[in-house]
Amino acid sequence: MGASPPDDGPRLTPSSDFLTLVRQRERGKLKLYIGSAAGVGKTYRMLGEARELRARDVDVVIGFVETHGREETSAQVGDLEVIPRRTIEYRGVALEEMDPDAIVARDPEVTIVDELAHTNVPGSARAKRWEDVIWLLDHGISVISAVNVQHLESLNDVVASTLGVLVRETIPDWVLGLADQVVNLDISAQDLRQRLIEGKIYAREKVPTALSNFFTPENLTTLRELALREVASSVDRSREEIVRREGGGPAARKTVDRLLVAMSSNPPYTAALLRRASRIAGRLNSDWYCVYVQTPEEAADRIDATVQRKLVENIQLAQTMGAEVMQIPGTDVAAAVLEFARARGVSLILAGQSRRSWWQHVSRGSVVDRLVRNAAGIDVLVVSFTGSGSAP
Numbered sequence: 139m140g141a142s143p144p145d146d147g148p149r150l151t152p153s154s155d156f157l158t159l160v161r162q163r164e165r166g167k168l169k170l171y172i173g174s175a176a177g178v179g180k181t182y183r184m185l186g187e188a189r190e191l192r193a194r195d196v197d198v199v200i201g202f203v204e205t206h207g208r209e210e211t212s213a214q215v216g217d218l219e220v221i222p223r224r225t226i227e228y229r230g231v232a233l234e235e236m237d238p239d240a241i242v243a244r245d246p247e248v249t250i251v252d253e254l255a256h257t258n259v260p261g262s263a264r265a266k267r268w269e270d271v272i273w274l275l276d277h278g279i280s281v282i283s284a285v286n287v288q289h290l291e292s293l294n295d296v297v298a299s300t301l302g303v304l305v306r307e308t309i310p311d312w313v314l315g316l317a318d319q320v321v322n323l324d325i326s327a328q329d330l331r332q333r334l335i336e337g338k339i340y341a342r343e344k345v346p347t348a349l350s351n352f353f354t355p356e357n358l359t360t361l362r363e364l365a366l367r368e369v370a371s372s373v374d375r376s377r378e379e380i381v382r383r384e385g386g387g388p389a390a391r392k393t394v395d396r397l398l399v400a401m402s403s404n405p406p407y408t409a410a411l412l413r414r415a416s417r418i419a420g421r422l423n424s425d426w427y428c429v430y431v432q433t434p435e436e437a438a439d440r441i442d443a444t445v446q447r448k449l450v451e452n453i454q455l456a457q458t459m460g461a462e463v464m465q466i467p468g469t470d471v472a473a474a475v476l477e478f479a480r481a482r483g484v485s486l487i488l489a490g491q492s493r494r495s496w497w498q499h500v501s502r503g504s505v506v507d508r509l510v511r512n513a514a515g516i517d518v519l520v521v522s523f524t525g526s527g528s529a530p
Contacts, residue, residue: 155319156169156187156191156280156282156318156319157191157194157196164278165275165276165278166274166275166276166277166278166279166280166281167275167280167281167318167319168271168275168280168281168283168316168317168318168319169280169281169282169283169317169318169319169320169321170254170283170284170285170314170317170319170320170321171183171184171282171283171284171285171321171322171323172284172285172286172287172314172320172321172322172323172365172368172369173284173285173286173287173322173323173325173365174286174287174324174325174330174358174361174362174364174365175286175288175330175352175353175358175361176286176339176340177330177333177334177338177339178323178324178325178330179323179325180252180284180286180323181203181204181205181211181214181252181284182208182210182211182214183321183323184203184250184252184282184283184284185200185203185211185214185215185218185250186214187282188200188218188248188250188282189214189216189218191248192218196247196248197246197247197248198218198219198246198247198248198249198250199218199219199220199221199241199244199246199248199249199250200215200218200219200220200221200249200250201221201236201238201241201249201250201251201274201281202221202223202235202236202250202251202252202253202267203215203220203250203252204252204253206339206340207341208338208339210338219246221236221237221240221241221244221249222237222240223235223236223237224236224237224239224240226259226261226262228259228260228261233259235258235259235262236251236267236270238263238264238270238273238274239263241274241279242274242277242279245278245279246279247279247280248279248280248281248282249274249279249280249281249282250281250282250283251267251270251271251274251281251282251283252283252284253267253284253285254267254268254271254283254284254285254289254309254313255267255268255285255286255289255307255308255309256307257307258270266309268309268310268313271283272313272316275316285309285314286361287361287364287365287368288301288303288305288361288364289305289307289308289309290308290309290311290314290368291308291309291310291311291413291416291458291459292311292413292414292416292417292420292459293364293413293417294308294409294413295409295410295413296364297361300360301352301357301360301361303352303357310416310458310459310460311416311417311420311459311460312416312420312459312460314368315420315460320368320369321369322365322366322368322369324362324365324366325362326362327355327358327359327362328355330353330358331349331353331355331358334348334349334353335349371420371421395424395425395483395484395485396424396425396426396427396482396483396484396485396486397415397418397419397422397424397425397426397427397484397485397486397487397488398426398427398428398429398475398478398479398482398484398486398487398488399411399412399415399426399427399428399429399456399461399487399488399489400429400431400471400475400487400488400489400505400509401428401429401430401452401456402430402471402490402505403430403436403441403445403448403449407490407521408448408452408490409452409455410521411488411489411490411521412428412452412455412456412459412461413459414488414521415428415459415461415488416459416460416461418486418488418519419460425462426460426461426462427461427462427463427464427478427482427484428453428456428461428462428463428464429463429464429465429466429474429475429478430449430453430463430464430465430466431466431467431468431471431474431475432465432466432467432468433467433468433469433471434469453465464478466478471505472505472508472509472512473508475487475505475509476509476512476514476516479514479516480514480516484516485516485517486516486517486518486519487509487516487517487518487519488518488519488521489505489506489509489518489519489520489521490506490520490521490522491506491520491521491522506518506520
């Protein structure tokens with residue numbers, strides 16, 4: 139964990155910084171610890187902060203913590219108040235989940251909630267734990283939580299293509315953007331592998347497989363870099379927001395006003411295109427739209443059922459990522475997209491590279507080509523996924 143810094147006089151600790159935020163507004167505040175992988179110390183650090191806050195007379199409870207049998211982490215729980223979990227029966231098996239209702243009834247100032255990307259058992263009030271956390275914030279309860287960087291939705295394709303790992307539990311990037319504080323727990327790949335070898339992360343029988351698969355030096359280094367970049371971007375966004383609130387100035391970076399994704403009904407890389415848009419919107423600190431033009435051929439009574447189902451899935455994904463989804467009728471897709479972009483002040487359009495054949499381009503034209511040649515001065519970014527999977 140590292141030695142404590144020398145005492146140079148009065149200073150704000152990370153926990154006292156968060157305490158100041160907690161007591162600023164009625165709505166709860168969110169603090170996120172972000173790590174590169176399991177075992178970097180997120181849960182341990184959250185519990186340590188809970189003990190620090192309690193020592194400062196803050197009413198803090200544990201809403202949900204999973205120690206995974208780690209002795210050091212279990213010891214940190216100590217005599218902290220733990221809200222009992224709720225038991226839900228699913229397919230004949232009794233499963234335990236966090237009980238948000240019990241937390242609200244207890245009404246602490248701060249609650250610790252681990253594993254933010256967790257998917258709740260069917261039958262829960264909300265599908266995802268991050269939705270529970272937002273619900274707690276809306277009830278005026280501040281939350282300290284944690285997530286690994288590979289669980290960010292917009293990084294799903296990057297992690298899959300570079301690490302060969304498909305992460306199924308994710309959180310939308312905008313949830314990270316909601317956080318009032320984001321703290322990166324950085325640990326070298328060598329030190330993390332050593333913790334794994336010592337049995338401090340997984341049971342010893344799982345160590346050899348983990349070392350040769352996910353916990354390779356290359357994978358851990360990649361994840362570490364991603365985590366550092368995400369936290370740096372979060373700090374940049376916070377700094378720019380402060381500058382704008384205080385009246386701008388030379389430090390204020392000009393951002394793209396609005397971003398638009400032109401989405402067709404069922405292209406093979408829609409999810410990857412949406413994730414790319416989400417990341418760009420986050421980097422540029424801009425609002426973004428997902429626009430689908432419904433042509434007569436794809437009217438509700440004519441569209442193929444499989445295509446319709448995939449379209450609904452993509453629309454739901456875009457909404458989860460924070461996009462404002464617009465479905466507009468039209469016979470000319472490019473014209474409809476450009477008209478919408480002009481009306482909403484969009485300055486950047488994202489579109490997937492056309493997959494039509496040369497003959498189709500000649501005989502029917504290309505929506506992407508027409509978007510690129512627009513006379514409205516709107517920039518167009520054509521995203522290609524050829525040769526590198528779906529990674530940027």
